[in-house]
Amino acid sequence: MKEENKNQGFVVNSPYKEPLSHFEYDENSERYDKKDGRRKAGYYATIGKQEAGTGATKFFELDLANMIRPRVRDWKEKGYPNVSSITKKLLDHWNRFEKEDFSEEGRRYFWCQLEAIETIIWLTEAPDADKVGINLKDKSDGEWLRSCTKLATGTGKTVVMSMLIAWQALNKITNPKDTRFSKNILVMAPGITVKDRLDVLIPSTEGNYYEVFDIIPASLKEYIYQAKIVTLNWHALAPKKKESLPKVMQDAMGEESDKAFTKRVLSEFPGDTPIIVINDEAHHCHRHTAEIGKSKEEKDLEKKENEEATIWVQGLDKIHKARGIITAYDLSATPFVPKGRTSNTGFELFEWIVSDFGLHDAIESGLVKTPTIAVRDSSYGSNQVKGDRSKLFHIYYEEGVKENLNQKCEPNVDLPDLVRSAFKILSTDWLSTKNDWSKGVPPSMIVICNNTFTSKRIEYSILNSHLGVNEIAERDRLLRVDSSADDITDENLREKFNTVGKQGKPGADIQCVIGVNMLSEGWDASNVKQVLGLRAFTSQLLCEQVIGRGLRRMSYEVDENTGLLKPEYVTVFGIPFSFLPIEGKGQDKPEDEKPKTFIQVLPQKKNYQILFPNILRIQKExxxxxxxxxxxxxxxxxxxxxxxxxxxxxxxxxxxxxxxxxxxxxxxxxxxxxxxxxxxxxxxxxxxxxxxxxxxxxxxxxxxxxxxxxxxxxxxxxxxxxxxxxxxxxxxxxxxxxxxxxxxxxxxxxxxxxxxxxKSYPVPDPVNKFKTTAVMTPWYTTKEVYSSSEMKSHMSHLVQDSKWEGIGKILDNEIDDVQAWVKNDHLGFTIPYVHKGMVRSYFPDFIIKYKGNKYLMLEIKGKEREQDQTKWESAKLWCESLNTDKDSWGEWQFKVVKNKPTISDLKWE
Known part of the structure; x- marks a missing residue:
C-alpha cells in the first residue's frame, strides 16, 4: 500500500458523505492506487477457476443502478421535486444534520442509508420525465414488482427498512386514497435469527428503531402506531401440510386456494387491499435455478437454499394473486443467484438492483472492518514468484487438507498441520488483541468448518491444548454450533450464540465460535477479530457472506481531525476473497484502533435509575x-x-x-x-x-x-x-x-x-410517556473515561471532559439531596426547539435527581453559539410546562453554567 494511505489504510471517505475517491488494483505493481471520484455501481468476480481463488478478476457494472444514480443525485439537488408533503418532511428530517458538525448529538444517518431510501422514494415519487428508460416491471422475475437495494453487511440495512416503513405508512395514513402506498407491510426474513432482529421494526416494541434512530419527526410520530407491520420467516409461506391426515380427508380438503392461503398467512392484516413487502436478505428469494455444471458438494449445499427460495417466492406469488403486492423491496448485501460452473462467474445478480453500496465502498468509508490476510508465507522460501499465494489463502484446497477434513472420524483424530498452524497463528493474534483491550467483552475468533466431524475435531483440539494458546481453551468461553441458529433446539445455546460480544448477555464472554458451513445471517457480533475458513469457497457470494460475519465495527466515533472513521481490522485465513481490498501482514501495518471502553448501564445500580419525560412538543394555552x-x-x-x-x-x-x-x-x-x-x-x-x-x-x-x-x-x-x-x-x-x-x-x-x-403544557409521546436510563443503548468509546461504578450514576463510565471535571465528586459527596445523576450521552433525552425554521433537538449535558422528585437539567457551556439562547429558552419553557403538573412529571429546573460547576451551581434552588 502506498505511503500516503498508511495511517488511514483504505478508509478514505467519510461515512456521512458521498464517496469522493476509491481504490483500483494495479496487476503489475500488485498495489491499490487511489483514484478520484466514486466507483461505479458493480461487482468484482473471478472468471474461470474459483476453488483456489486463482482466476482472473473482472469488474462487472450494474447498468440499471448506474443509470439511476445520477438522476437521484440531480433530483436531490433540486429539492426532491414532486414528492408528497409527508415525504418532504421525512427527507428534511433525515438530512437535518449540519454538514460539518460532528459534535451534533443524536443519531446521524450514513450517506449510503440516505442514498438507499432516496433511490426507493425516487422510483415512486419523482416526476415521470426523470424516469424515462427505467422499467422495473421488465426486470422483475414474476408478476409482482421488485426493487433491490444492495447494501454491504454492516451498513445499516435495518435502519433503511425503518425509513422505508415510515415513508410508506405515513403517506398512506395521511392520504388513504394514494394507491402507491400501504400501511400494511409484510417483512420477510430467512430465519428466526433475522426475524427476531427485525422486531425493532414494530413501533410498539421497546427499543424500536423509530425511537432509537429518531426516524420520524415529532409532529408525525403518533401516526406510525396506525401502521400494521408483520414479520415472518420463509417457513410461514409453506403450503398447508395434509400428510398427517387420513387419505379421505386429504382428498376432501383439496388444494388450498391462493385466497385461503393468503387469509391464513396474513391473518393479522385487515381487509384485502394490496400490501408492501420487504424481503430482508433477499438473495434467498429467487426462482429455482438449474443445477447444470454443479458438483455434488455444491448441489448438497444448495438443496436447502433452493427449497427455501422456492417456498418464499411462490408464497409471495400466491399473496399477489389474492390481494396484490404494490412493490416488493429487496435488501441484500449479496443479491446473487447461484448458476453453477457453466456460468462465467458461478452466479447471476438480480436484474432489478436499483442502488449499490458494496463491500469495497463500505471498507473505503470505514463502515466495516478492513480484512487483513497473509499474501506471502515462508513455505516458498526464496522461490516465491509473482502470482504465488500463501497457503493460508484457501486452506481447504491445499494438499491433503480437503481429504483429511472430509473424514468421518472421532474428534481426537489429528488435524492437518496446515490447519493447526493457521489456528496457532490466529489464536496468537487473538491473544495479542485481548491483552491490548481493556476489561469487558473479549475479542472473539470464529472458525467455519465443512462438516460436524471437523467442528468436533477443532473443539477437541482447542480444549485439549493441541493448538497453541491456552487462554482460548476455556470450556465456558467456547461455543460450537453445528447448525444454523434457527435449527438450535437448546434455547440457552441459541441465546448464547445470538448474543456473542454483547455486554451483560449470556454470550458476552465467548472467545471462540466454531460453526459449520456459514454462521447465521443476522448474527451481528462486532467483536470478531479473527476468522478461519476450513471449507470450500466456490463463489464470491459465499466468500462475502462468510467474511461478513466478522466485518461489523465496534466503534463509530469520527476522528475530528480527518472527519473519517478510524480503521478497524479483522484477520482472515482460508477465505479466498481476492475481490476485496486487503492489507498484507508483511507490510507496515497502519495504526490499529485504540483500546475501547464499553459504556453501559450497570444493573446492580438500579437504585440510581432516572426516569425522564419523553415530550414531543410544548403547547401554550x-x-x-x-x-x-x-x-x-x-x-x-x-x-x-x-x-x-x-x-x-x-x-x-x-x-x-x-x-x-x-x-x-x-x-x-x-x-x-x-x-x-x-x-x-x-x-x-x-x-x-x-x-x-x-x-x-x-x-x-x-x-x-x-x-x-x-x-x-x-x-x-x-x-x-x-x-x-x-x-x-x-x-x-x-x-x-x-x-x-x-x-x-x-x-x-x-x-x-x-x-x-x-399556561403551557407538555404533549408526551402517546405510547412511551417516559424514558429511562435503564434502556440506554450500550456503546464503545476510545476517549478517556472516569469509572462511575462508585458514583450515584446508573452508567458504568463518564467520558472525560475538562468542562465537567470534578462534577461527580461534588454530586456524590458534597450535596446530600442528590439521589442520582447521569450524563446525557446516548440516552435520547431531548428538548425540541426551532432554529432557522427547522425543528431541532437540544441535548442538555446532565440530568440530576434530588430528593422530593426534583430534577435539574444542567448545561455546562464554553463558547456560546448563535442558537444557544433559543435552546435555553425552549428548555426553560419545557420546565415551566412540566411544573404545571408536578405530581405526574416531578419538578424541573434548567441551569446554564459558563465555567466549571461549583457546589452552589449544583444545589437545588
Whole structure:
C-alpha cells in the first residue's frame, strides 16, 4: 500500500458523505492506487477457476443502478421535486444534520442509508420525465414488482427498512386514497435469527428503531402506531401440510386456494387491499435455478437454499394473486443467484438492483472492518514468484487438507498441520488483541468448518491444548454450533450464540465460535477479530457472506481531525476473497484502533435509575387574542441558491436552477396563478392554526384565522429577506415563500409559543410517556473515561471532559439531596426547539435527581453559539410546562453554567 494511505489504510471517505475517491488494483505493481471520484455501481468476480481463488478478476457494472444514480443525485439537488408533503418532511428530517458538525448529538444517518431510501422514494415519487428508460416491471422475475437495494453487511440495512416503513405508512395514513402506498407491510426474513432482529421494526416494541434512530419527526410520530407491520420467516409461506391426515380427508380438503392461503398467512392484516413487502436478505428469494455444471458438494449445499427460495417466492406469488403486492423491496448485501460452473462467474445478480453500496465502498468509508490476510508465507522460501499465494489463502484446497477434513472420524483424530498452524497463528493474534483491550467483552475468533466431524475435531483440539494458546481453551468461553441458529433446539445455546460480544448477555464472554458451513445471517457480533475458513469457497457470494460475519465495527466515533472513521481490522485465513481490498501482514501495518471502553448501564445500580419525560412538543394555552413579541421572532433569508431543500411540490422544481435568469419566464409561466402570495399566506396560516387548535378553544374559527393571517402577513413584510436582484425580486419572493411554507410556519409558531404568558403544557409521546436510563443503548468509546461504578450514576463510565471535571465528586459527596445523576450521552433525552425554521433537538449535558422528585437539567457551556439562547429558552419553557403538573412529571429546573460547576451551581434552588 502506498505511503500516503498508511495511517488511514483504505478508509478514505467519510461515512456521512458521498464517496469522493476509491481504490483500483494495479496487476503489475500488485498495489491499490487511489483514484478520484466514486466507483461505479458493480461487482468484482473471478472468471474461470474459483476453488483456489486463482482466476482472473473482472469488474462487472450494474447498468440499471448506474443509470439511476445520477438522476437521484440531480433530483436531490433540486429539492426532491414532486414528492408528497409527508415525504418532504421525512427527507428534511433525515438530512437535518449540519454538514460539518460532528459534535451534533443524536443519531446521524450514513450517506449510503440516505442514498438507499432516496433511490426507493425516487422510483415512486419523482416526476415521470426523470424516469424515462427505467422499467422495473421488465426486470422483475414474476408478476409482482421488485426493487433491490444492495447494501454491504454492516451498513445499516435495518435502519433503511425503518425509513422505508415510515415513508410508506405515513403517506398512506395521511392520504388513504394514494394507491402507491400501504400501511400494511409484510417483512420477510430467512430465519428466526433475522426475524427476531427485525422486531425493532414494530413501533410498539421497546427499543424500536423509530425511537432509537429518531426516524420520524415529532409532529408525525403518533401516526406510525396506525401502521400494521408483520414479520415472518420463509417457513410461514409453506403450503398447508395434509400428510398427517387420513387419505379421505386429504382428498376432501383439496388444494388450498391462493385466497385461503393468503387469509391464513396474513391473518393479522385487515381487509384485502394490496400490501408492501420487504424481503430482508433477499438473495434467498429467487426462482429455482438449474443445477447444470454443479458438483455434488455444491448441489448438497444448495438443496436447502433452493427449497427455501422456492417456498418464499411462490408464497409471495400466491399473496399477489389474492390481494396484490404494490412493490416488493429487496435488501441484500449479496443479491446473487447461484448458476453453477457453466456460468462465467458461478452466479447471476438480480436484474432489478436499483442502488449499490458494496463491500469495497463500505471498507473505503470505514463502515466495516478492513480484512487483513497473509499474501506471502515462508513455505516458498526464496522461490516465491509473482502470482504465488500463501497457503493460508484457501486452506481447504491445499494438499491433503480437503481429504483429511472430509473424514468421518472421532474428534481426537489429528488435524492437518496446515490447519493447526493457521489456528496457532490466529489464536496468537487473538491473544495479542485481548491483552491490548481493556476489561469487558473479549475479542472473539470464529472458525467455519465443512462438516460436524471437523467442528468436533477443532473443539477437541482447542480444549485439549493441541493448538497453541491456552487462554482460548476455556470450556465456558467456547461455543460450537453445528447448525444454523434457527435449527438450535437448546434455547440457552441459541441465546448464547445470538448474543456473542454483547455486554451483560449470556454470550458476552465467548472467545471462540466454531460453526459449520456459514454462521447465521443476522448474527451481528462486532467483536470478531479473527476468522478461519476450513471449507470450500466456490463463489464470491459465499466468500462475502462468510467474511461478513466478522466485518461489523465496534466503534463509530469520527476522528475530528480527518472527519473519517478510524480503521478497524479483522484477520482472515482460508477465505479466498481476492475481490476485496486487503492489507498484507508483511507490510507496515497502519495504526490499529485504540483500546475501547464499553459504556453501559450497570444493573446492580438500579437504585440510581432516572426516569425522564419523553415530550414531543410544548403547547401554550391561548386566550382570545394571540400575543406575539416581535423581538422574539427570528428573521430568515430565502435564496434561490440554497432554498430548494425546503421546496414543496411545485412544477417549477423540475427546472435545473432557480438562479438561472434565463429560466425566469418559463418558471413564471409554469406557476401561473397557483402560487400567488396570498395563497402562500393562506397555507402558512392554516398550518399554524391547526397546530394551535388544541389549546385555543374559546374563540370561533374565523377569528382564529384572521389573527394568524395578519401575523403571517406582517412576518412576510418585516422578517423575510429575499436574496435576489431587484429585477427578479417579486417573482422570486412569491416562489420562494411558496416553497418554504413549513419553515416559515415553524418560525412563527415558535415565536407564538415563546410570547404567550398563559399556561403551557407538555404533549408526551402517546405510547412511551417516559424514558429511562435503564434502556440506554450500550456503546464503545476510545476517549478517556472516569469509572462511575462508585458514583450515584446508573452508567458504568463518564467520558472525560475538562468542562465537567470534578462534577461527580461534588454530586456524590458534597450535596446530600442528590439521589442520582447521569450524563446525557446516548440516552435520547431531548428538548425540541426551532432554529432557522427547522425543528431541532437540544441535548442538555446532565440530568440530576434530588430528593422530593426534583430534577435539574444542567448545561455546562464554553463558547456560546448563535442558537444557544433559543435552546435555553425552549428548555426553560419545557420546565415551566412540566411544573404545571408536578405530581405526574416531578419538578424541573434548567441551569446554564459558563465555567466549571461549583457546589452552589449544583444545589437545588
Amino acid at each position: 391561548i386566550e382570545y387574542y394571540v400575543n406575539i413579541n416581535w423581538d422574539k421572532v427570528e428573521k430568515i433569508t430565502l435564496s434561490p441558491t440554497d432554498n430548494p431543500v425546503w421546496v414543496k411540490v411545485a412544477p417549477v422544481i423540475d427546472r435545473p436552477d432557480l438562479s438561472q435568469s434565463q429560466k425566469m419566464d418559463s418558471i413564471q409561466d409554469q406557476l401561473g396563478d397557483n402560487y400567488r402570495l396570498k395563497q402562500s399566506i393562506f397555507a402558512i396560516t392554516t398550518t399554524i392554526k391547526s397546530s394551535l387548535d388544541d389549546t385555543w378553544n374559546n374563540i370561533d374559527e374565523a377569528s382564529k384565522f384572521q389573527q394568524i393571517f395578519k401575523i403571517v402577513s406582517d412576518f412576510i413584510d418585516t422578517n423575510i429577506t429575499i436574496d435576489a436582484d431587484e429585477s427578479n425580486y417579486s417573482v422570486y419572493k412569491n416562489i420562494l415563500i411558496s416553497l418554504n411554507i413549513t419553515r416559515i410556519a415553524s418560525t412563527i409558531r415558535q415565536a407564538i409559543n415563546l410570547s404567550q404568558s398563559t
